[in-house]
Amino acid sequence: MGSVGVLFLFVSLYVGLLMDVSTAQMPGFVSLDCGGTDNFTDEIGLFWSPDNYMLSGEIANISVANETRKQYKTLRFFPADNNKYCYTLNVVSRTRYLIRTTFLYGNFDNNHVYPKFDISFGPTHWATIVISDANTIESQELIFLATDPAINVCLSNATTGQPFISTLELRQFNGSIYFNQYENQFFLSLSARINFGAESDTPVRYPDDPFDRIWQSDSVKKANYLVDVAPGTEKISTRMPIDVSGDERPPQKVMQTAVVGRNGSLTYRLNLDGFPGTGWAFTYFAEIEDFDPSDTRKFRLVLPGDPELSKAVVNIQENAQGKYRLYEPGYYNISLPFVLSFRFAKTSDSTLGPLLNAMEINKYLKKSDGSADGPLLAAVTSAYSSAEWAQEAGDPCLPAPWSWVQCSSDQQPRVTSIKLSGKNLSGSIPAQFTNLDGLVELWLDNNSLSGSIPDFSGCPNLKRIHLENNQLTGDLPASLADLSSLRELYVQNNMLSGEVPSALLNKNLFLNYTGNAGLHKGSNGGNHKKIIIGSSVGAAVLLIATITACILMPKGNNSSKQGKLQHGLPTQKLASSLGDTAAEAAHYFTLSEIEDATKNFERKIGSGGFGVVYYGRLKDGKEIAVKILTNDSFQGKREFSNEVSLLSRIHHRNLVQFLGYCQEDGKSILVYEFMHNGTLKEHLYGPLTHGRGINWLKRLEIAEDAAKGIEYLHTGCVPSIIHRDLKTSNILLDKNMRAKVSDFGLSKLAVDGASHVSSIVRGTVGYLDPEYYISQQLTDKSDVYSFGVILLELLSGQEAISNESFGINCRNIVQWAKMHIESGDIQGIIDPSLHDYDIQSMWKIAEKALMCVQPHGSMRPSISEVIKEIQDAITIEKGAEGVREGSSDEISRHSVHSSLNLGSLDLGASEHYLSIDDSIARPTAR
Numbered sequence: 001m002g003s004v005g006v007l008f009l010f011v012s013l014y015v016g017l018l019m020d021v022s023t024a025q026m027p028g029f030v031s032l033d034c035g036g037t038d039n040f041t042d043e044i045g046l047f048w049s050p051d052n053y054m055l056s057g058e059i060a061n062i063s064v065a066n067e068t069r070k071q072y073k074t075l076r077f078f079p080a081d082n083n084k085y086c087y088t089l090n091v092v093s094r095t096r097y098l099i100r101t102t103f104l105y106g107n108f109d110n111n112h113v114y115p116k117f118d119i120s121f122g123p124t125h126w127a128t129i130v131i132s133d134a135n136t137i138e139s140q141e142l143i144f145l146a147t148d149p150a151i152n153v154c155l156s157n158a159t160t161g162q163p164f165i166s167t168l169e170l171r172q173f174n175g176s177i178y179f180n181q182y183e184n185q186f187f188l189s190l191s192a193r194i195n196f197g198a199e200s201d202t203p204v205r206y207p208d209d210p211f212d213r214i215w216q217s218d219s220v221k222k223a224n225y226l227v228d229v230a231p232g233t234e235k236i237s238t239r240m241p242i243d244v245s246g247d248e249r250p251p252q253k254v255m256q257t258a259v260v261g262r263n264g265s266l267t268y269r270l271n272l273d274g275f276p277g278t279g280w281a282f283t284y285f286a287e288i289e290d291f292d293p294s295d296t297r298k299f300r301l302v303l304p305g306d307p308e309l310s311k312a313v314v315n316i317q318e319n320a321q322g323k324y325r326l327y328e329p330g331y332y333n334i335s336l337p338f339v340l341s342f343r344f345a346k347t348s349d350s351t352l353g354p355l356l357n358a359m360e361i362n363k364y365l366k367k368s369d370g371s372a373d374g375p376l377l378a379a380v381t382s383a384y385s386s387a388e389w390a391q392e393a394g395d396p397c398l399p400a401p402w403s404w405v406q407c408s409s410d411q412q413p414r415v416t417s418i419k420l421s422g423k424n425l426s427g428s429i430p431a432q433f434t435n436l437d438g439l440v441e442l443w444l445d446n447n448s449l450s451g452s453i454p455d456f457s458g459c460p461n462l463k464r465i466h467l468e469n470n471q472l473t474g475d476l477p478a479s480l481a482d483l484s485s486l487r488e489l490y491v492q493n494n495m496l497s498g499e500v501p502s503a504l505l506n507k508n509l510f511l512n513y514t515g516n517a518g519l520h521k522g523s524n525g526g527n528h529k530k531i532i533i534g535s536s537v538g539a540a541v542l543l544i545a546t547i548t549a550c551i552l553m554p555k556g557n558n559s560s561k562q563g564k565l566q567h568g569l570p571t572q573k574l575a576s577s578l579g580d581t582a583a584e585a586a587h588y589f590t591l592s593e594i595e596d597a598t599k600n601f602e603r604k605i606g607s608g609g610f611g612v613v614y615y616g617r618l619k620d621g622k623e624i625a626v627k628i629l630t631n632d633s634f635q636g637k638r639e640f641s642n643e644v645s646l647l648s649r650i651h652h653r654n655l656v657q658f659l660g661y662c663q664e665d666g667k668s669i670l671v672y673e674f675m676h677n678g679t680l681k682e683h684l685y686g687p688l689t690h691g692r693g694i695n696w697l698k699r700l701e702i703a704e705d706a707a708k709g710i711e712y713l714h715t716g717c718v719p720s721i722i723h724r725d726l727k728t729s730n731i732l733l734d735k736n737m738r739a740k741v742s743d744f745g746l747s748k749l750a751v752d753g754a755s756h757v758s759s760i761v762r763g764t765v766g767y768l769d770p771e772y773y774i775s776q777q778l779t780d781k782s783d784v785y786s787f788g789v790i791l792l793e794l795l796s797g798q799e800a801i802s803n804e805s806f807g808i809n810c811r812n813i814v815q816w817a818k819m820h821i822e823s824g825d826i827q828g829i830i831d832p833s834l835h836d837y838d839i840q841s842m843w844k845i846a847e848k849a850l851m852c853v854q855p856h857g858s859m860r861p862s863i864s865e866v867i868k869e870i871q872d873a874i875t876i877e878k879g880a881e882g883v884r885e886g887s888s889d890e891i892s893r894h895s896v897h898s899s900l901n902l903g904s905l906d907l908g909a910s911e912h913y914l915s916i917d918d919s920i921a922r923p924t925a926r
């Protein structure tokens with residue numbers, strides 16, 4: 001009886017299977033041996049099943065000394081990328097469960113880099129798993145009331161190493177001991193479940209505890225776990241049965257042991273994982289000592305700083321109405337610090353000291369509501385339940401979005417982009433899509449969708465709609481013209497009919513409706529401001545180039561804000577100047593103007609991949625850099641114009657500003673702002689160092705600037721732009737030593753929607769992404785690789801390639817740095833010219849740099865993640881600089897204190913974590 005259906009799903013592109021687990025075990029138990037291959041029953045009688053239908057992730061075998069349990073011989077690990085990897089388990093709604101995940105690293109990747117990643121429970125961030133020892137099992141446990149028929153546990157956001165999981169255990173509760181009035185908004189996350197007076201170090205669990213809770217022994221030695229034990233603390237135990245009947249009370253075995261304070265008190269200190277915060281805390285007492293009827297045992301709980309809590313007196317026999325019976329006072333809503341010091345002290349009229357059998361402390365974990373669009377997308381994926389793309393489990397946006405979805409960064413995210421191009425969709429366009437009111441882009445092209453185009457007025461923010469290459473019928477709804485943000489509408493190659501509504505023709509809109517035999521332009525259509533690609537495609541290629549150029553469609557709020565700040569014009573303005581040709585969009589310099597400015601190309605200031613650069617000064621005094629392109633860079637005039645048109649539309653504070661161009665006398669010339677302080681390369685190794693290099697903080701700021709420029713190319717431009725040749729000589733510094741990226745945009749645009757652009761390998765030795773080199777498949781992660789090399793150069797002051805610096809058989813900074821960093825020797829690579837720096841910030845950058853130069857693009861972080869890390873490093877470095885400069889003792893002492901302060905049980909201070917009600921001081925007994 002009681003077979004439990006378990007559904008395994010995963011993020012990547014395969015199909016999840018419905019799986020029936022076990023009959024030979026407790027009803028409502030699921031025990032997954034991640035990475036395992038067989039079913040088995042372990043020595044305590046739990047039935048384990050493998051997670052071998054997970055098609056994402058990989059299996060590793062590990063071997064850890066003294067760990068013989070089969071479920072810890074294997075694990076499953078996942079790529080360190082932006083996706084989430086989810087397990088889905090079926091549950092019974094309105095039932096309480098315990099779910100436990102465990103993690104035993106065992107150096108499975110032979111990397112000795114301790115992984116750090118997040119786990120989430122549905123859309124709720126559950127915990128950050130930080131491995132700090134290869135042989136210690138990390139564990140997380142939640143108690144929850146199921147509200148849906150399925151739950152998801154997802155791994156994501158690896159900041160070091162690769163996310164992995166050893167076991168996933170689900171235990172169904174029977175009664176209601178964990179019932180509480182907050183359970184619709186909060187989960188209970190386990191911090192401590194302790195069996196006092198335990199007879200061995202082995203925890204008590206199944207089958208002694210029928211719900212397989214794990215009661216840790218109080219004799220286990222681990223850091224800051226039950227220390228400060230008062231003298232006179234003694235263990236006692238009994239073989240007498242203890243009445244623990246009903247609900248999920250602690251098992252008899254736990255209640256049969258206890259500690260007593262012979263000297264009148266029991267004192268302990270322990271670290272509460274997850275706190276400070278508000279929690280659920282219960283103590284479990286049973287009188288198990290035989291004593292003379294003239295003796296009494298009465299005591300109080302004492303928490304330093306909280307006299308209110310000490311008022312209640314415990315008299316176990318009286319409270320439990322007899323010996324060997326359970327009494328369980330507790331608090332449903334109590335603020336606790338991270339370092340909990342607690343004491344039980346006998347009352348003055350009591351002859352015996354206090355007694356304690358067990359305690360349990362959980363923290364309230366606020367549930368996330370998930371994306372506002374979650375239910376709509378769930379309806380879509382369940383309608384396509386057999387399609388690969390519909391298998392990604394969990395919330396569409398949290399903690400990481402599905403691969404075909406993009407979301408806003410709001411507290412409760414909205415879906416902003418749906419990309420289901422070429423996914424074999426058939427039937428009509430899912431109606432749910434027309435209710436996504438945050439939707440900006442919808443890509444449903446190249447499918448077999450039929451039926452008519454629905455009314456999209458429920459998506460007022462739509463900017464681009466791709467419906468081309470389907471089998472849509474009916475007319476082109478005039479309501480599309482009411483979408484005020486709509487700028488691109490692709491409906492070509494369908495079976496649409498009727499007239500193109502004049503409202504659409506008159507809208508400032510890129511509209512392609514070719515290949516619809518029955519669809520035609522009305523007689524009164526159109527004026528000249530708009531762009532229509534009708535059945536004649538003869539229109540200037542330049543126009544198309546213009547439309548695909550950057551800036552037109554900044555993604556997300558940030559970049560559009562930046563767009564406005566940078567050039568003072570709202571992006572809309574650029575959109576309406578679409579009719580301009582490239583030549584009109586970019587400033588044209590005459591050759592004689594340029595010859596005057598450069599005094600006939602007198603001062604050469606550099607030469608790069610595309611040509612030689614000269615210094616110049618315009619008549620108005622503005623200093624410029626003039627790049628004469630080598631002849632073979634741009635054969636055709638048209639190609640040159642396309643590039644220029646693109647360049648003139650890329651504006652960002654961290655990109656060298658393009659001022660104009662010139663094409664005369666067979667010369668193709670680009671004019672840029674002049675950057676006073678030359679290239680980063682010169683500052684790191686060149687003549688500009690003058691023996692005094694730039695300090696670490698400055699280097700971090702330069703890295704941040706450059707990364708922001710790259711981020712803009714990758715994410716602020718549609719289609720995104722891959723630089724392809726990032727290196728220290730392409731990072732230029734202005735008067736104030738702020739960095740800008742140069743030489744961008746001279747390469748092919750990344751093709752939007754495709755994951756890579758195949759093109760002839762271009763780049764610079766030492767910075768070249770090995771994956772790109774081998775496969776010739778270019779992605780934005782190729783830039784991330786090059787940027788990782790730059791980070792290593794900033795750290796080490798070494799050039800990317802060197803014949804001498806890196807020792808025998810090593811010419812490459814990546815190999816050299818990897819070897820040192822992974823063996824923990826960061827000092828071995830730090831630039832000797834750097835003196836004052838914070839080693840933490842160095843480590844942050846070193847670890848991120850290694851992530852950037854991972855052999856496979858999919859394992860590298862996005863440039864945006866790199867920026868976050870650099871910013872963290874800057875914060876650390878600034879803090880440390882403050883300490884070095886200022887009253888260093890004061891500050892460093894302060895920072896040590898702040899963690900100790902938690903020990904003083906400052907209940908007021910944790911108010912902002914959660915404020916459920918004011919009845920904190922009222923103990924509750926069940």
Ligand SMILES: *[C@@H]1O[C@H](CO)[C@@H](O)[C@H](O)[C@H]1NC(C)=O
Binds near residue numbers: 021038
């Ligand atoms: C494991 O057990 C389940 C249910 O008892 C069964 O369906 C499945 O085939 C078993 N798998 C293996 C690999 O033995």
Ligand SMILES: *[C@@H]1O[C@H](CO)[C@@H](O)[C@H](O)[C@H]1NC(C)=O
Binds near residue numbers: 059060061
């Ligand atoms: C793990 O060990 C099993 C049995 O020893 C073996 O069949 C399997 O190939 C190993 N898997 C890996 C990934 O090493």
Ligand SMILES: *[C@@H]1O[C@H](CO)[C@@H](O)[C@H](O)[C@H]1NC(C)=O
Binds near residue numbers: 065066
């Ligand atoms: C393994 O167990 C043995 C015997 O109990 C002990 O001596 C040894 O220190 C343990 N090793 C580890 C790594 O815990």
Ligand SMILES: *[C@@H]1O[C@H](CO)[C@@H](O)[C@H](O)[C@H]1NC(C)=O
Binds near residue numbers: 157159399
């Ligand atoms: C990813 O992890 C880092 C470090 O633990 C954290 O700062 C960041 O907020 C996390 N990102 C997300 C999206 O949860």
Ligand SMILES: *[C@@H]1O[C@H](CO)[C@@H](O)[C@H](O)[C@H]1NC(C)=O
Binds near residue numbers: 174175210211247
């Ligand atoms: C669950 O509750 C039922 C009915 O109250 C009871 O028969 C059963 O023994 C309980 N199971 C456990 C494990 O306590």
Ligand SMILES: *[C@@H]1O[C@H](CO)[C@@H](O)[C@H](O)[C@H]1NC(C)=O
Binds near residue numbers: 512514537
């Ligand atoms: C419009 O669509 C047709 C058919 O796909 C295509 O050949 C043409 O290039 C498109 N026009 C523009 C300007 O994109």
Ligand SMILES: *[C@@H]1O[C@H](CO)[C@@H](O)[C@H](O)[C@H]1NC(C)=O
Binds near residue numbers: 676688734735736737
């Ligand atoms: C950067 O350029 C400015 C102006 O030319 C100059 O004053 C300053 O010394 C330069 N900084 C460095 C570090 O070279």
